[in-house]
Amino acid sequence: MLGIFVPNLAYMTTTAADLIKKYNVPAPRYTSYPTVPLWADDLTESTWIKLVKNAYHDFGDTEGITLYIHLPYCESLCTYCGCNKRITKNHAVETPYIESIIKEWSAYLKLLDAKPKLAGIHLGGGTPTFFSPASLRELLSFILDRAVVMEHAEFSFEGHPNNTTREHLQTLFDLGFRRVSYGIQDFNLEVQKAIHRIQPFERVKEATEVAREIGYESVNFDLIYGLPHQTMDTIKDTFEKVSLLQPDRIAYYSYAHLPSAFPAQKSFEAFLPKESEKRSLYEKGKEILKSMGYLEVGMDHFALPKDPLYIAKEEKTLHRNFMGYTTSPSKILIGLGNSSISDIYYAYAQNIKTIEAYKEQIENGHFAINRGHVLTDADIKARNLILQLICNQQASWEIDFFEDIEIANFNRLLIFEEEGLIAFDKNGIQILDAGMPFIRNVCMVFDKRMQQKEEKQFQFSNAI
Incomplete structure (x- = not known):
């Protein structure tokens, strides 16, 4: 102490x-x-297999496994975004990609001596709700049929308000999902046009209310400060609209401007707030959040007092992994899909970033690991x-x-x-x-x- x-x-x-x-x-x-750019890149496939077995032997029975499933497709490009994604309107890509993830998870199942215990599943992207409810049901049913779900397992997904339908929400709820995170970013139309993510307040309101009507226990909003055309007035207006919906959690991120890595960000470079203005936007947002009853949880995150995330912070049991803050103590995070990252306590591994190369490796019976790091x-x-x-x-x-x-x-x-x-x-x-x-x-x-x-x-x- x-x-x-x-x-x-x-x-x-x-x-x-x-x-x-x-x-x-x-x-x-x-x-x-170490953070990803500083990995030693000293991980071989045989070492990874050995360490996965060791980790599951040491922690799997008591803490279970958390799965992160990367679903990379989006129908349109959000120009601020730094995620690994593939832009397409061709939904024929869903089935072969789902098949690859099933094959990848099957390879992990062969390493374990029993049905794995699942501490959680998170669907990230890209846009997970690019995939049809039927495709998501096929993938998740395969995983759940071959696992033991732990009592306090957390299943969550990232939804785009424009294409998260009632059927998506109901299908995932029926499979055990209780948390949804909507990428809002900002409600101002000029900001939305600049970042190419136009989603009216009424659509966000509908997606939020339907989730709660179905029975979701937690709705999170992702908001970003430092975006083009943001001002003190637009931030106030955004939070006024947020207050009408009262999400259980709010992530208030700093916009990460890396145009050398994400060239689409150059399109609005001239309209970004200055350094001092950007910080003022954060301070004003934080002030409004506190006045709305939200409490700070670590970096960039806020939650209502009764939310399990804030309770975990108060009880000093909060955890953090590649998905962000979590209440799950699981030391084994397995990433499935292209570019996904795994953390098994003893080592990190990242899958190949391109979809085609990822699928080829899986098809050839290999783990699709591109790089990794064995911890000293x-x-x-x-x-x-x-x-x-x-x-x-x-x-x-x-x-x-x-x-x-x-x-x-x-x-x-x-x-x-x-x-x-x-x-x-x-x-x-x-x-x-x-x-x-x-x-x-x-x-x-x-x-x-x-x-x-x-x-x-x-x-x-x-x-x-």
């Missing part, structure tokens, strides 16, 4: 604007450690610390960890402390409320993988 931290108020003279200017640098979001003991220690900070705003030092902090990094911690962002002592470290916008910067202090390769340019979004 950490002691009571007292910030060093004598040094708290730097203004918030100065801090934002200083720390608004590229930084990982730390859904994992030092990686595991650093990961545990970083994820504690990301989830709980505080962490205890593991044995000898504090003593092993290099002088340069210790000095960086001292600067953060002097700026009133953190407090630390021989027992552990705490992110103070003023330090929450800079939590990614603090985590970078413990990112030895990044420090060892400072000469390399990484494509991370800015921290703030």
